[in-house]
Amino acid sequence: MHFTQKIYAWIICHQPTPNIMADINDRLPQNIEGRFYVDTTCIDCDNCRSHAPGFFRRDDDIGSTYVYRQPVTEEEISDCIEAMECCPTESIGG
Numbered sequence: 001m002h003f004t005q006k007i008y009a010w011i012i013c014h015q016p017t018p019n020i021m022a023d024i025n026d027r028l029p030q031n032i033e034g035r036f037y038v039d040t041t042c043i044d045c046d047n048c049r050s051h052a053p054g055f056f057r058r059d060d061d062i063g064s065t066y067v068y069r070q071p072v073t074e075e076e077i078s079d080c081i082e083a084m085e086c087c088p089t090e091s092i093g094g
């Protein structure tokens with residue numbers, strides 16, 4: 001990740017977020033089954049993919065992120081929770 005992207009991601013992660021959350025009813029069908037998912041409000045900012053590239057991937061056809069692998073270990077789950085907390089639109093559920 002480029003330095004300016006890291007700065008941007010840090011700023012996003014430390015902003016107070018409005019009271020919104022991912023909606024399971026808007027879950028993208030591209031997500032693999034499991035706890036974590038991305039909904040249709042994703043703005044394709046790349047934060048989650050940068051934080052946890054082992055679980056979040058871009059679908060070029062829809063221009064959005066989806067979960068392609070669910071975390072298993074505590075460390076992996078922690079990575080996904082961190083990515084979820086850094087999503088500026090709270091498009092990640094889990």
Ligand code: SF4
Nearest residue numbers: 042043045046048087
């Ligand atoms: S952080 Fe949120 S808005 Fe950004 S790409 Fe990931 S799911 Fe989409």
